Amino acid sequence: MDRQIGDMLNSETIIEEDLQNVRDFENVIMKTKTYAGHEREIIDILAEDLESSENLEEYVSRKPEDFDPKELLDHNFHAYKYTRGQLIDWIMIIFDQLELTSEVYQDKLRDFLVNICNAYRRVPYHHFTHAFSLTNAAYWILKNIGGPSNEDGMYKFFSKDDILGIILGCIGHDVNHPGMNNAYLIKTKDNLFELCSKYTDDDCMTTDSDDSMSSHVLEGLGTDNKNSVLENMHLKIMMRYMDILPKDKAESVSQAIAEGILCTDMSKHGALVEKLKTIGDKFRENDSYTPTQEERTFLAAMIVHACDLSGLILDYDHSFKWGMRIAQEFHDQYSAEEKLDHEKYGPPMSFLKYSGVKAFKKSQAGFCENIILPMWQVLFDILQFDKVVIDSIQENQKLLLEGSA
Numbered sequence: 001m002d003r004q005i006g007d008m009l010n011s012e013t014i015i016e017e018d019l020q021n022v023r024d025f026e027n028v029i030m031k032t033k034t035y036a037g038h039e040r041e042i043i044d045i046l047a048e049d050l051e052s053s054e055n056l057e058e059y060v061s062r063k064p065e066d067f068d069p070k071e072l073l074d075h076n077f078h079a080y081k082y083t084r085g086q087l088i089d090w091i092m093i094i095f096d097q098l099e100l101t102s103e104v105y106q107d108k109l110r111d112f113l114v115n116i117c118n119a120y121r122r123v124p125y126h127h128f129t130h131a132f133s134l135t136n137a138a139y140w141i142l143k144n145i146g147g148p149s150n151e152d153g154m155y156k157f158f159s160k161d162d163i164l165g166i167i168l169g170c171i172g173h174d175v176n177h178p179g180m181n182n183a184y185l186i187k188t189k190d191n192l193f194e195l196c197s198k199y200t201d202d203d204c205m206t207t208d209s210d211d212s213m214s215s216h217v218l219e220g221l222g223t224d225n226k227n228s229v230l231e232n233m234h235l236k237i238m239m240r241y242m243d244i245l246p247k248d249k250a251e252s253v254s255q256a257i258a259e260g261i262l263c264t265d266m267s268k269h270g271a272l273v274e275k276l277k278t279i280g281d282k283f284r285e286n287d288s289y290t291p292t293q294e295e296r297t298f299l300a301a302m303i304v305h306a307c308d309l310s311g312l313i314l315d316y317d318h319s320f321k322w323g324m325r326i327a328q329e330f331h332d333q334y335s336a337e338e339k340l341d342h343e344k345y346g347p348p349m350s351f352l353k354y355s356g357v358k359a360f361k362k363s364q365a366g367f368c369e370n371i372i373l374p375m376w377q378v379l380f381d382i383l384q385f386d387k388v389v390i391d392s393i394q395e396n397q398k399l400l401l402e403g404s405a
């Protein structure tokens with residue numbers, strides 16, 4: 001395929017026929033403006049990576065009938081090499097492999113996926129390929145619970161409705177993400193109505209309206225989702241498409257989706273991991289411990305949150321590609337904050353600024369040590385999936401530290 005990087009400019013809303021030609025990993029080179037309306041300053045190392053783009057011929061020409069479901073069981077699956085349309089084909093395979101296709105209205109499934117995919121913006125990081133990566137990581141965990149040869153280990157913990165909620169939660173968890181975080185959206189409130197009104201009827205600021213959903217998991221931790229501007233928006237958009245669920249499933253699966261999406265707010269991470277550790281202790285004391293229903297609901301939501309932080313379970317090169325994209329998105333926000341009135345809005349958040357590759361590696365190594373490894377290690381203690389991902393996090397931490405010296 002003869003396609004130049006930067007071809008698909010100025011196209012925030014992608015029509016269905018284009019999905020086969022859109023690869024999210026190329027979009028950051030686009031000279032389109034950021035959400036705040038500024039020209040994007042592209043991080044040098046990312047621009048080089050895009051310009052030396054790999055030969056993707058063999059991926060572009062692959063047809064869904066040639067996709068082997070076993071490929072998804074590689075925790076290092078190269079999602080970024082596929083187009084949005086191909087990733088939808090892969091999700092159809094995930095539904096099939098988890099025997100979820102018959103749990104939804106089958107004739108509506110592909111249209112649902114296309115609609116959700118189209119509602120993902122082409123920002124540097126929080127795009128549809130990121131959503132796919134979560135979905136695939138969750139699939140990988142589910143298929144490996146109790147060990148790689150234990151195909152049905154997932155049913156020890158989860159019902160079919162839980163599993164469907166996990167997968168749908170992953171697919172929709174960042175839909176319409178503008179590439180700016182909650183703090184930015186809250187302080188520049190003017191943007192919110194425009195951001196949310198495209199898909200919902202209100203400004204998503206709080207969950208005070210009657211039709212909003214709450215999270216039992218967060219309530220159990222003594223917190224709520226009132227300031228989770230983005231997560232409330234993602235959830236509300238997802239709920240518009242729940243006509244794929246048969247009536248008898250709608251309530252329980254919708255609640256499972258809400259738990260997963262609302263628990264992806266990073267401000268809840270500390271409380272979530274503390275709770276996870278208390279469940280982990282029970283499994284360490286008694287490896288045949290049977291979790292309560294409340295604990296199962298929590299673990300299902302925790303899988304979505306952990307998979308949202310799964311970039312560092314990948315092999316180093318693969319993980320670094322994702323890391324550069326989040327760095328770009330943070331830097332976009334930093335640039336936008338620099339241009340705000342600092343007296344009115346306060347100074348820009350300095351951690352968002354990209355300050356060269358060594359500083360990036362240092363902060364990623366710290367993120368590995370303090371956030372990623374403690375959470376994934378406890379999740380592994382409980383669910384006993386393949387340890388390869390824990391080894392991978394440790395290896396990444398080591399290489400990042402070496403690279404930051």
Ligand SMILES: [Zn+2]
Nearest residue numbers: 130173174308
């Ligand atoms: Zn995410």
